[in-house]
Amino acid sequence: MKLTLLKEFFAGFLRTRHFARHFRRLALLESMTDATVSREVPPTLAQTLVAAANDHPQGLMERLGAHADGLSEAQVQALREKFGLNEVEHEQPLPWWTHLWHCYKNPFNLLLTLLALISWLTDDLKAATVIFSMVVLSTLLRFWQEAKSNKAADALKAMVSNTATVMRRDFAADTSPVFGRFHASATQVQGAQRIELPIRQLVPGDLIVLSAGDMIPADCRVLSAKDLFVSQAAMTGESMPVEKFVRQIDPSATNPLDLDNILFMGTNVVSGAATAVVLATGNNTYFGALAQRVSATDRAPTSFQHGVNKVSWLLIRFMFVMAPLVLFINGFTKGDWMEALLFALSIAVGLTPEMLPMIVTSTLAKGAVFLSRKKVIVKRLDAIQNFGAMDVLCTDKTGTLTQDKIFLARHVDVWGEESEDVLEMAYLNSYYQTGLKNLLDVAVLEHVEIDRELQVGTAFQKVDEIPFDFNRRRMSVVVVEQDHPHLLICKGAVEEVLSVCTRVRHGEAEEPLTDELLARIRQVTAAFNEEGLRVVAVAARSMEAGDDVYSLADEQDLTLIGYVAFLDPPKESTAPALRALAEHGVAVKVLTGDNELVTAKICREVGLEQQGLLLGNDIERMSDKQLAKAIETTNVFAKLTPSHKERIVRLLKANGHVVGFMGDGINDAPALRTADIGISVDSAVDIAKEAADIILLEKSLMVLEEGVLEGRRTFANMLKYIKMTASSNFGNVFSVLVASAFIPFLPMLPMHLLVQNLLYDISQIAIPFDNVDEDLLRKPQRWQPADVGRFMFFFGPISSIFDITTFALMWYVFDANTPDHQTLFQSGWFVVGLLTQTLIVHMIRTPKIPFLQSRAAMPLMVMTAIIMAVGIFLPMGPLAHYFKLQALPSLYFVFLPVILLAYMALTQAVKGFYSRRFGWQ
CATH class of the missing domain: 3.40.50.1000 (HAD superfamily/HAD-like)
Structure with missing residues (x-):
């Protein structure tokens, strides 16, 4: 029966070996650039998108139940009940049982489970119980910490949900707990309201307004567009933005990604403006379909994860070398191979850094909570x-x-003299442009007196717009005043506007833009720049009425009018x-x-x-x-x-x-x-x-310094655990090898090693909350696996010196030198081993003198004191027989403080040498 279970366990272990990484996350859009993945969507979805692309806009609107002024509240509620929130299912929190499995399935827990199973199959039930307890403790602690951290993070993320500009009729802000507090303003637009809503509230049939910088919140069909360029790199891998149009140019296209008038959830607008109708939301989108197929794909490991993995495998390799060595030495010297096997398994457990996942998660989560308090x-x-x-x-x-508050400081003509004409032109441009939302435009539009003087909303009408993009670094609007010719007004970066100007306005007259004038213009703008002002050039051109559609080709032969200069103070x-x-x-x-x-x-x-x-x-x-x-x-x-x-x-x-x-x-x-x-x-x-x-x-950049320091505290505390575990484990194994070669019985029973290791691990729980010396926060810190190995070989043997001293003490002073007295010998080493292993926490947490120059946080002080007390109580109390220990003589406790003080003194001396030679971390 047990052999059958063992075979099933190994089969399960092999099946899970590909899922041994600590965190499984939803793949980002970047992972979808592989054509073989990005094309794998249900055929019905592809057909639906192709049909929507080729459909007449009016017919499509009718089928969706959409309206030119947007959906009504009653329609929205009905559609939301039918389709749900606009969220991809895999972005939802994991069920608790799935989260618990993710917390368990790391390499160390799988290894410990294997060791516990082997102990059970060899009838060592106590060892199996202790090992399994360690697995359960590590898993539950990580589960609890991550659940608490995720809950806090979710509450914070709700404060920064992305929004979309939506057209709605008879809109009433929804303040229910489901959607959170509504705080966007609504603008009346031709019988409808243009409002900002969290993207999760969108439903099929919604009309949305897009401009540069917006994320596409759902799968949409373009209804109107002006120089609309969309980045689909996350979907297709193409680095260049794709232009989108109102009509499908190639009716025979069957690949959704080749459709000219379909916008996909998760892509973003690079430049231009558009209105679009929502076709599908949530899991019904193209992205939703892809997300379901790549939900098992890992993100590429970060440098942080690479560092953790390297250190983990360093310790695991060390275990795979030392455990067999202990097995063979004890098997040959004692003759009891089964006992030697159990002892080697105990050594393997002791060498496994089973608390590393929990320590890493706890320290990171603590940092997240700290930063959350800083908003x-x-x-x-x-x-x-x-x-x-x-x-x-x-x-x-x-x-x-x-x-992020920009002030309009100057509005001047080409020669730097104050000019109301320039401000009027800039105002018209900012008022009518609908593309990139820009703080410069906000600053211009604060001059509401221009609106009253020009009667902008009634006297002028917008004809067309040439939106901003980051290559041209300018944008233009075309307006008309009653029966006057069309007027193209362009504003943008000085050099880019000058590149399309051929004339300059000088008072009421215009003159050609010569090299001399160009040099003078650059002197004027440079003088403003040196004052810290950001200069935007304004140019214009009269156009013959009749043409209602303008393009980049019309941005030429312009006349430079002047500049508006903005102050953006630090x-x-x-x-x-x-x-x-x-x-x-x-x-x-x-x-x-x-x-x-x-x-x-x-x-x-x-x-x-x-x-x-x-x-x-x-x-x-x-x-x-x-x-x-x-x-x-x-x-x-x-x-x-x-x-x-x-x-x-x-x-x-x-x-x-x-x-x-x-x-x-x-x-x-x-x-x-x-x-x-x-x-x-x-x-x-x-x-x-x-x-x-x-x-x-919050806008304060001082948070950056606090984030850097918190990151370094996090790293320092993680490194403490790794250094403590590596050095103390190495020392224990070295001591075991020495004792096994010369002592006719096991220096410590497998049960003792496991209990000692469990108590030591419990003492480490408080490490994420420990203080960190200011000296260790001054420089950036990175994972250096080679340094961990060197540290282990320097500090591990120190404890072995005092372990061997304890062996001699028990052997010669207390006559624990025969198999009949091995319990006394083992009890004596159990106490010294646990106390030195616990003290190493305070010795290695700082390069300074512990307790005097650098004191641990109170939770760590209390935890280590409790564990040391438990370590002395076990052989001296009523539980000693159960753990196969016995009470120690009074004289032992005379020698014990001497051993511990000498151990601390030698460790401090080695710390000084090591720090001067290699640096502390």
Whole structure:
């Protein structure tokens, strides 16, 4: 019977070997770029999307029950009851039983279960009980900690849900607990209300309004579009955005991803504007179908996970070498191979870092809870340790170093004189543009007096729009005033607007744009830039009436009217935050699309000393090898495109840095995805928040310093456990090898080793809450498996010296030198072994003198004191017989403090040498 169960266990173990990683997560959209995966959707879904693409808009609207002014509340409620919330099923929390299984199935728990099963099959029920207890304890602690952390994270994530602009009739804000507090404003638009709603509230038939930076919240059919470019890279792997149209150009297309007027959930708008009708939500979307097929796919392991895995396998390899060695030495010297086998199994259990998953999870979760109190959402627990390892922080300028409140400081003509005409032109452009939501436009539109003077809403009508994109860096609107010609008004970056201008307005007259005028214009704008003002050029052109559709080709032969200049002052927290990061070994590099003069001004104001400057044009001409070298000595990069930012971050990582990137715009999303840790803010565009690992709910950059320090505390506490476990386990095994070779009986029974190991593991539970020395927080920290191995070989044998001293004490002083007196010998080593193993917690947690120069947190002090008391109580109390121990003589407790003090003194001396030679961590 037992042999049959053993075979079944091994079969199950082999089946689960491919699922041994600690965390199984829903695959991100990035994992869907493989064509063989991305094409695997139900045929009915593909047919539905193709049919919707080729359907007449009016007929499609009727079939969906949609309305030109949006759905009514009654329709929405009925559709929501039918289709549910707009959420992909696999994004829901795991059922508790699935979560419990995920907490159990790590390599160490599987190994311990195997050892417990072997102990049971060999009739060692006590050993099997102790081992199984350790597995249950580790699993339940991790389950409880993760459940608590996930609950807190879910509550925080609800505060930053992405939204969509939706058209609704007779809308009433839903404040039910299901949807959370509604806080978006509603705007009346032609009998409908344009409102911002969490994307989970969308239903099929909803009309949505899209602009640059928006995430597509569901599968949609385009109803109107203007220069609409959508990034489908996550779906198809294509790096270039795809233009979407109102009509399907190729009616014979059958692949959903080739449809010209279908938008897919999870992709994002790069530029342009559109209205669209929702076709499908949640699991019924293309993304929902793909998510169900790739739900078993792992994310690529991070550097943090690689480090944990390397250390884990270092200890496991050590176990696979030492356990057989103990088996053969005891088998040959004692002659009892079954007893030797049980003893070797106990050694294997003692060498297994079974608490590592729980310690890692607990420390990361504690960090997440700490940061949540600072109003920081941690979307991925591993990001906390990356915070501590980060040695380079790349940051955008606008909205991150500077305030996200921009003021219109100047509106001047080409020569720098105040001009109301320029402000009027800029106002018309900002009022009628519907593309990229821009703080500059908000600042212009605050001048409501222009609205009254020009009677913008009645005297002018919008004809068309040429939306903003990051290549042109400008946008245009075309308006008409009663019977006047059409007027194209363009505003954007100075150089990009100048590139399409041929004339300059001088007073009431116009003159050609000559090289001399061009030089003078650049002097004027440079002077504004040096004042820290961001300059936007305004140009115009009269167009013959009659054409209602305009394109990029019409942005030519413009007349430069003047400039509007904006002041974007730095945040108050920027300068102290940058100083704090520098003090903690984090280099800050500014990556911005703005020009170099404004950037230099801001850098001076925040106290960031400029070290070299690279412009986007310089980067274009450099190879990866040249750029990788240049970025090491440069900390200011200006006039960058999104691809430039991503390239810089990628090469910094290739140079061996742990890179953080902080940004809040569409142009920051590629870099946020590439960085080791992406940081964004609650007010960022949807795609930036989605790409980030950490989201700041408050604008203070001082949170960054606190995040870095918390990441380093997290790492330091994880490393404590690994160092303690590695060194104490090595010392125990070394002592066992020595004792086994010279003592005619086992120096400690398998039960003793298991109980000792269980008590030691319990003492480690408080490590995530321990204090960390300030000295250990000054520099970035990373996983160094080689250092762990070296540390183990340095500090492990120290305990062996005092173990051997204890052997001699028990052998010669207390005459425990025959098999008849082995219980006394084993009891004496049990106490010394447990006490030294527990004291190592305090010795190795700091390079300083423990208890005097560096004191552990109270939970750890209390826990270790309790375990040491239990260790003495077991042989001295009424349970001694059950554990095959016996009471120790009084003289033993005279020698015990001497052994412990000598052990601490020698460990402290070795610590000093090791720290001077190799550094502490």
